[in-house]
Amino acid sequence: MKKGILITLITFAFSIGLVASSVGETPQYGGVLRIIYQGGPRVLGYYPEMGPTDHAAAFPAIETIMALDEDRVFRPFLAEDVIFDEDKLTMTIKLRKGIRFHDGSPLNAESCAWNYQHLKDTKKIQFDDLINSIEVVDEYTVVLHLKTIHNQLVNAIHPDMQFVRFQNHITPHMLNNLV
Numbered sequence: 001m002k003k004g005i006l007i008t009l010i011t012f013a014f015s016i017g018l019v020a021s022s023v024g025e026t027p028q029y030g031g032v033l034r035i036i037y038q039g040g041p042r043v044l045g046y047y048p049e050m051g052p053t054d055h056a057a058a059f060p061a062i063e064t065i066m067a068l069d070e071d072r073v074f075r076p077f078l079a080e081d082v083i084f085d086e087d088k089l090t091m092t093i094k095l096r097k098g099i100r101f102h103d104g105s106p107l108n109a110e111s112c113a114w115n116y117q118h119l120k121d122t123k124k125i126q127f128d129d130l131i132n133s134i135e136v137v138d139e140y141t142v143v144l145h146l147k148t149i150h151n152q153l154v155n156a157i158h159p160d161m162q163f164v165r166f167q168n169h170i171t172p173h174m175l176n177n178l179v
Helices: 002-022 052-061 109-121 153-157 172-176
Strands: 066-068 074-076 079-085 090-095 131-138 141-146
Touching: 074 079, 090 109, 109 131, 109 141
Parallel strands: none
Antiparallel strands: 066 074, 079 090, 090 141, 131 141
16 A cells, blocks of 8 residues: 555655656647557547547547637638528538648548448437538538538537548548448
8 A cells, every 4th residue: 555655655756756857848849749548549540430539649640620719719720711501501611722641642622521421321420310411522622511500510510530631542442341
């Protein structure tokens, strides 16, 4: 019992020392992020099979349609603009031009719509039943047609957890041969 308390106190003192030593330092940009976790990811690319550990492992490499700013407000990130029209029951996503996936294929309306449809079909997007249809308007514009507006819809659709993948990576062979 005494040994456990001693270990806890030493760990606590060490943690306080680390926090105190980092106060006032300027942030470091770039470098290598190492995550030590007792359970590794199972799946890193096929969203319907991913669980919480997989998301945590993939998160440092994920870029999203919208992201939270310093004030914890959703702002366009991979999108130039995201417009909710409560009267028309639509969410219009205008993507930034020139963004490419790691294989060189473009992030365009087709790949964005494919991702949302894939998430809807596999029931991996919250409130998927509120999405009537997904329309590609032009090369960089996608419109989600909604059944109704829900106050948590932007949290579900934005997508911080439903990140965008390039559709050429997922093949019918992969879908039919899941382990």
